Amino acid sequence: MEKMSAQAASWRQRFHLMPPRGLMNDPNGLVWFDGAYHVFYQWHGDSCRHGLKSWGHYASPDLVNWRSLPPALTPEHDYESHGCYSGSALVDGDDLLLLYTGNVRLGNGERASYQCLARSTDGVRFAKRGPVLSAPPSGFTQHFRDPKVWREGDDYFMVMGAQTVQEQGTVLLYRSDTPSSWHLVGDLLPVRDNGYMCECPDFFRLNGMDMLLFCPQGRQPEGNRFQNRYPSGYVAGRADLATATFEHDAFDELDRGFDFYAPQTMLDPGGRRILFGWMGLPEEEETPTVDDGWSHCLTLPRVLEWREGRLWQQPPVELQALRGPVVAHGRHSLDGELSLPGLVGECFELECEIEPGEASRCGIDVRAGGDAFTRIEFDSANATLRLDRRASGTGASGVRTSPPLGRERLRLRVFVDCSSIEIFVNDGEQVFTARIYPPAGAEAIRFFSAGAAVLNEVRFWSMACARESAAGLEIAA
Known part of the structure; x- marks a missing residue:
């Protein structure tokens, strides 16, 4: 791999899954198999542009220490001539199955999509079995992809992303x-x-509710909702899989930030439903790291829970193994700007609680230095939280806003890696995800308020995981 500039090297993630080189996008094939979590991902290793996709592969016994494995799928056959596109994994007896979309460009602006099967006995080497579904049904276009499979009793089920001939998006159910x-x-x-x-x-299914996650391309913004060009979210309700009838509530976003797409989940041995997303968006290729030969990463794993009529997301307890020694501070009055000893860094986890009180606004600046900072700000008048990255650094801009929250207390759990931020609000009621590219040396953390507020207990941990055990390790694949 070519030598990086000092600035770009500082943007390589320490504790997020990322590509050894080239472009990463959708997480695929999330599964627990043979004593390990497996995370596959869309990968174009020869370029930072979307192109001939393979399936990269990471595995971990604990969601913390990841090792890079050889690519699981690479384009070899006519039915996948232009890429092994997204799909899923299924444990079938002693074997691991991958179902994925074989992408074919026909040369006249048209395409063909084949849903394909591969099988492995060791979870590393996969034997391709070819297409198992060679065409979309009547009334649908060749935009027909991303199979997600599961098993109930003796039956296999699969949902597919689809487009009608009227160019309307939907999800089809197979059995x-x-x-x-x-x-x-x-x-x-x-x-x-x-x-x-x-x-x-x-x-x-989660806590008695049927959940369907999907990414409706072309959905229009509604106020502060669906502001990303390509939103990602879910509907929840009651589904009858025998008839494909689904009574559900309104579509809601999974993440309020800038960089979140293509989420996929798996069930772990403890019964937890764990989600990874892609920390990027389709057609977003010109990230600041492209000149140094890589682009994009995945989110942290998130444990899902259904309660109070919505999905809640929290980091798994295993991530505490990444923490260095704690720096703790007790209660402080907040009126203006406040910096606390020991709170500085480029990779960290921060927990705090703020009582807005009489303040019209209050919050936290992270990765601050010179004119740069990334701002997390609570607006008391509207009871909303904003992620403002207009001053974050290279290539970042814009503001994203939550729906109304409670006004009395704001609990924040913030994970900052070398070029990302993930904010879990009020125990995972809302989540914001974004890439940020701060200048070297921007490592300050400061609290602020306009008016009297109270900063309750603060806890801070540097995330100083060793490179040889970090997800961002540069491994030749």
Whole structure:
């Protein structure tokens, strides 16, 4: 790998999964198999532009210490001539199955999509079995991809992202008694309000509720909602898989930040539903790290819970193993700007609680230095939280805003890596994810308020994981 500039090297992540080189996008095939978590991902190793995709592969026994494995799928056959696109994994007896989309460009502006199967006995080397679904059903275009499979009893089920011939997005449900022969059950989203294409569907049950995650490309913004060009979210309700009928509530976003797409989940041995997302967006290629040969990363793992009528997301307890010694501070009055001893760094976890009190606004600046800072700000008048990265550094801009929150207390858990921020608000009621590219040396943390507020207990940990055990380790693949 070519030598990086000092600035770009400082943007390589320490505790997020990222590519050894080239472009990373969708997480694929999330699964617990043979004593390890497996995370596959879309990877174009020869370029930082979207192109001929393979499946990169990481594995971990504990969601903390990851090792890079050889690519699981690379384009070899006519049915995947232009890329092994997104899909999922399924444990089938002693074997691990991958179902994925084989992408074919036909040379006349048209495309063909094949849903393909590969099988492994060791979770590392996969034997391709070819297409198991060679065409979309009548009434749908070749924008037909991203199979997510699961098993219930003796039946296999699969959801597929799809587009009607009227160019409306939806999700189709398939069923089978074998993973190599599929039959359409029906359309899970027949009432159209999902843009022109639904990508990356994921169906599961959580705390008695049926959940469908998907990415409706082309959905229009609604006030502060769906501000990203490509939103990502979920509907929840009651599904009848025998008839593909799904009574559900309104679509809601999974993440209020700038850089979140293509989430996928897995069930772990303890029964937790764990999600990873791509910390990027489709067609976003000119990230500041491109000149140094890499682009994008994945989010931290998140444990999902359904309660109080919505999805809550929290980092798993295992991530505490990444913490260095704690720096703790007790209660402080806050009126103006406040810096606390020992709170400085480029990679850290920060927990705090703020009582806005009489303040019209209050919050935290992180990765601050010179004119640069990334701002987390509570607006008391509207009871909303804003992530403001207009001064974050190279290539970053814009503001994202939460829906209304409680006004009495604001609990924040903030993870900052070398070029990202993830904010878990009020125990995971809302989440903000964004890439940031601060200048070297921007490591200060400061609290602020306009008016009298109270900063309750603050806890801070440097995330000083060793490079040889970090996800960002540069491994030749």
